[in-house]
Amino acid sequence: xxxxRDNIDxxxxxxxxxxxxxxxxxxxNTNENPYPPSPKVLEAISKITTERLRxxxxxxxxxxRQAAAEVHGLSPENILCTNGGDDLLTMVFRAFCDxxxxxxxxxxxxxxxxVLAKIQNCPVIEVPFDSEFNLPAKLASAGVxxxxxxxxxAPTATVIxxxxxxxxxxxxxxxxxxxxxxxxxxxxxxxxxxxxxxxxIILRSMSKxxxxxxxxxxxxxxxxxxxxxxxxxxxSYNVDSLAIIAATEAIKDQQWFxxxxxxxxxxxxxxxxxLRDLGFPVLESSTNFLLAPTGDYKANxxxxxxxxxxxxxxxxxxxxxxxxxxxxxxTPPQNDQLIAALKKILxx
Amino acid sequence: xxxxRDNIDxxxxxxxxxxxxxxxxxxxNTNENPYPPSPKVLEAISKITTERLRxxxxxxxxxxRQAAAEVHGLSPENILCTNGGDDLLTMVFRAFCDxxxxxxxxxxxxxxxxVLAKIQNCPVIEVPFDSEFNLPAKLASAGVxxxxxxxxxAPTATVIxxxxxxxxxxxxxxxxxxxxxxxxxxxxxxxxxxxxxxxxIILRSMSKxxxxxxxxxxxxxxxxxxxxxxxxxxxSYNVDSLAIIAATEAIKDQQWFxxxxxxxxxxxxxxxxxLRDLGFPVLESSTNFLLAPTGDYKANxxxxxxxxxxxxxxxxxxxxxxxxxxxxxxTPPQNDQLIAALKKILxx
Numbered sequence: 001x002x003x004x005r006d007n008i009d010x011x012x013x014x015x016x017x018x019x020x021x022x023x024x025x026x027x028x029n030t031n032e033n034p035y036p037p038s039p040k041v042l043e044a045i046s047k048i049t050t051e052r053l054r055x056x057x058x059x060x061x062x063x064x065r066q067a068a069a070e071v072h073g074l075s076p077e078n079i080l081c082t083n084g085g086d087d088l089l090t091m092v093f094r095a096f097c098d099x100x101x102x103x104x105x106x107x108x109x110x111x112x113x114x115v116l117a118k119i120q121n122c123p124v125i126e127v128p129f130d131s132e133f134n135l136p137a138k139l140a141s142a143g144v145x146x147x148x149x150x151x152x153x154a155p156t157a158t159v160i161x162x163x164x165x166x167x168x169x170x171x172x173x174x175x176x177x178x179x180x181x182x183x184x185x186x187x188x189x190x191x192x193x194x195x196x197x198x199x200x201i202i203l204r205s206m207s208k209x210x211x212x213x214x215x216x217x218x219x220x221x222x223x224x225x226x227x228x229x230x231x232x233x234x235x236s237y238n239v240d241s242l243a244i245i246a247a248t249e250a251i252k253d254q255q256w257f258x259x260x261x262x263x264x265x266x267x268x269x270x271x272x273x274x275l276r277d278l279g280f281p282v283l284e285s286s287t288n289f290l291l292a293p294t295g296d297y298k299a300n301x302x303x304x305x306x307x308x309x310x311x312x313x314x315x316x317x318x319x320x321x322x323x324x325x326x327x328x329x330x331t332p333p334q335n336d337q338l339i340a341a342l343k344k345i346l347x348x
Numbered sequence: 349x350x351x352x353r354d355n356i357d358x359x360x361x362x363x364x365x366x367x368x369x370x371x372x373x374x375x376x377n378t379n380e381n382p383y384p385p386s387p388k389v390l391e392a393i394s395k396i397t398t399e400r401l402r403x404x405x406x407x408x409x410x411x412x413r414q415a416a417a418e419v420h421g422l423s424p425e426n427i428l429c430t431n432g433g434d435d436l437l438t439m440v441f442r443a444f445c446d447x448x449x450x451x452x453x454x455x456x457x458x459x460x461x462x463v464l465a466k467i468q469n470c471p472v473i474e475v476p477f478d479s480e481f482n483l484p485a486k487l488a489s490a491g492v493x494x495x496x497x498x499x500x501x502a503p504t505a506t507v508i509x510x511x512x513x514x515x516x517x518x519x520x521x522x523x524x525x526x527x528x529x530x531x532x533x534x535x536x537x538x539x540x541x542x543x544x545x546x547x548x549i550i551l552r553s554m555s556k557x558x559x560x561x562x563x564x565x566x567x568x569x570x571x572x573x574x575x576x577x578x579x580x581x582x583x584s585y586n587v588d589s590l591a592i593i594a595a596t597e598a599i600k601d602q603q604w605f606x607x608x609x610x611x612x613x614x615x616x617x618x619x620x621x622x623l624r625d626l627g628f629p630v631l632e633s634s635t636n637f638l639l640a641p642t643g644d645y646k647a648n649x650x651x652x653x654x655x656x657x658x659x660x661x662x663x664x665x666x667x668x669x670x671x672x673x674x675x676x677x678x679t680p681p682q683n684d685q686l687i688a689a690l691k692k693i694l695x696x
Contacts, residue, residue: 002577003444003493003522003523003547003574003577004443004444004577005443005444005445005446005449005493008442008443008577008580008581009577011580012580013579013580013581014584016404016407016584016585017404019403019404019405019406019407021406027403030404032402032403032404033402034402035402036398036399036401036402037398037401037402041398041401042396042398042401045393045394045396045590046393046394048390048393050384050385050389050390050559051384052562053384053385053389053390053559053560053561053562053563053594054380054381054382054383054384054385054559054560054561054562055367055375055380055561055562056364056365056367056378056380056555056561056562057367057561057562057564058367058369059364059367083431083583083586083588084583084585086583086584086585087583090583094356094467095352095353095356096351096352096353097353098353098469101353112584119442119580119581121446145351145353174351175351199351207404211398211401211402212401212402213401213402213403213404213405214400214401214402214403214404214405214588214589214590215401215588215589215590216405216585216586216587216588226351229350229351229352229356229357231361232356232359232360232361232467233356233361233467235431235432235434235435235438236362236364236434236460237364237432237434237564238431238564239564240431240562240563240564240588240590240591241562241563242393242562242563242588242590242591242594243588243590243591246401246590
């Protein structure tokens with residue numbers, strides 16, 4: 001006999017990418033930014049007072065909302081702080097979905113979506129991408145309460161343009177969540193759509209472009225009516241004082257952020273070229289990672305061989321993805337190490 | 349037309365206690381510890397590396413699990429880290445409750461429970477305490493999936509003894525969550541019950557005894573089967589690296605913790621006596637706050653007058669609580685200021 005609900009018993013939990021405890025590894029498996037966050041973050045953290053630790057945080061993280069609103073040319077009422085982007089995903093499933101209110105999204109995509117749907121016990125409609133990862137036309141007619149488009153998409157690294165997503169939002173009767181966790185590395189974004197559409201929520205993360213995966217900070221951008229509704233389902237104090245301080249300093253330092261993003265983009269191009277030289281037909285990436293089909297070689301075997309050398313990439317043992325590897329763009333020496341290791345593996 | 353589920357539209361969100369942004373106030377309204385956390389916390393935070401900020405946290409916070417297990421004489425597999433105690437409350441509602449699986453708890457108690465039930469759309473059975481806040485016998489026969497006993501209870505500050513809760517767990521077919529957020533200030537606790545009962549989950553918080561309300565850290569203690577099930581419904585990275593570091597250092601420094609707790613308990617006695625001298629029949633408290641019936645005076649009027657002097661206590665505008673104030677035990681000077689202000693208010 002189990003004490004849990006049936007849907008919980010029957011599901012598998014989400015398995016996050018392996019987090020090696022050793023520091024001395026080439027870690028290209030969970031899409032962290034290879035460069036450190038703004039020095040202002042560390043400076044602000046080291047100045048935290050015991051008074052701030054002792055007291056509850058600001059429940060809404062207004063210092064961050066103000067800073068993010070200024071960066072984006074929006075108002076603080078358009079912003080909601082979340083404990084990582086995943087916290088927002090949990091909130092939208094709880095706010096919009098249930099047994100009678102399904103969710104839909106194109107696949108392959110972020111594998112947390114179906115896990116959250118199972119916890120919420122809501123049906124999902126998974127609409128396959130075509131081979132070029134265009135927006136599937138069927139998505140508009142699925143008739144669901146919540147449609148999610150991860151854009152740029154993980155793990156394909158591909159992007160759908162803003163006008164297509166605006167048309168989709170226009171056709172939908174429910175919410176369109178655009179998961180922009182990786183958008184810092186893309187050429188465009190959908191923020192401006194929240195002014196025109198009352199059913200669009202944009203997810204943003206401080207983990208990728210801002211190098212703050214360790215502090216768990218994301219945010220929603222939407223019209224104030226949606227933000228107010230989401231506040232009702234969020235944990236009272238979902239983001240802590242240290243995270244608010246770190247994220248606020250990071251988003252204020254746009255110069256540091258942009259320089260880091262440019263460095264990643266430049267290495268992304270170099271890594272793409274090197275992998276193509278090895279015979280892997282890598283797609284163009286709009287993110288900080290590459291999806292690399294491994295051609296004649298078995299992806300899982302390459303994965304194992306790299307792991308043994310303390311080089312960690314991501315392998316998904318699911319149909320459509322099991323013939324390729326997802327590789328985070330690292331620093332130049334890390335990328336060099338990866339390429340050198342791959343060359344040796346392929347020579348054997 | 350609303351995009352939200354009906355239950356979300358119809359509910360009011362939980363309203364956390366007022367968090368004044370000014371530091372120069374007497375803040376006795378949200379049960380923070382008036383004393384700072386262990387100096388080792390600040391020391392460890394100031395040593396955080398950009399590498400830790402850049403990388404994802406350990407999904408399970410194993411450093412904390414290990415430290416907590418040692419303190420409690422349990423195994424790390426008995427411990428689950430949560431983003432504040434509230435995160436665990438959210439998890440248990442999602443893991444055990446739905447439309448057909450109700451929750452039950454004695455009232456008055458922590459007002460977040462009904463809010464979480466509404467979000468989960470699960471029925472609740474609220475069983476009134478008697479006038480002495482004994483465990484209501486009806487609780488055992490409610491036949492629900494999740495029974496919650498806040499112990500010591502907020503906002504009554506009263507406690508139910510361990511044997512009674514063991515008997516309750518024995519009678520229940522579902523889960524018994526014992527919310528021990530305030531237990532650091534009580535004379536006993538229920539931790540040992542998790543060895544004997546496969547249906548007991550203990551909630552602990554680092555916000556009260558350990559003075560870390562600002563970092564949002566709580567934990568569950570239960571048998572490993574329950575912990576494994578809860579891991580499936582938790583956010584992948586629900587606690588951040590800074591919070592893990594802070595909480596781990598805090599729980600390791602038992603000497604500092606115990607000294608702070610003793611200081612609070614001693615002031616609790618002094619404040620209780622002073623309030624009784626003013627004619628408020630304050631109940632004995634097993635927490636770091638007092639529930640003070642205001643006798644002939646209107647509680648809300650006293651609350652307003654104190655607020656105007658920047659002295660913040662908590663007033664609940666609900667039947668059974670609207671004739672009293674909940675007052676956090678502060679430092680000796682804070683308590684003196686409160687008593688002096690109350691004396692003047694009552695003289696008028």
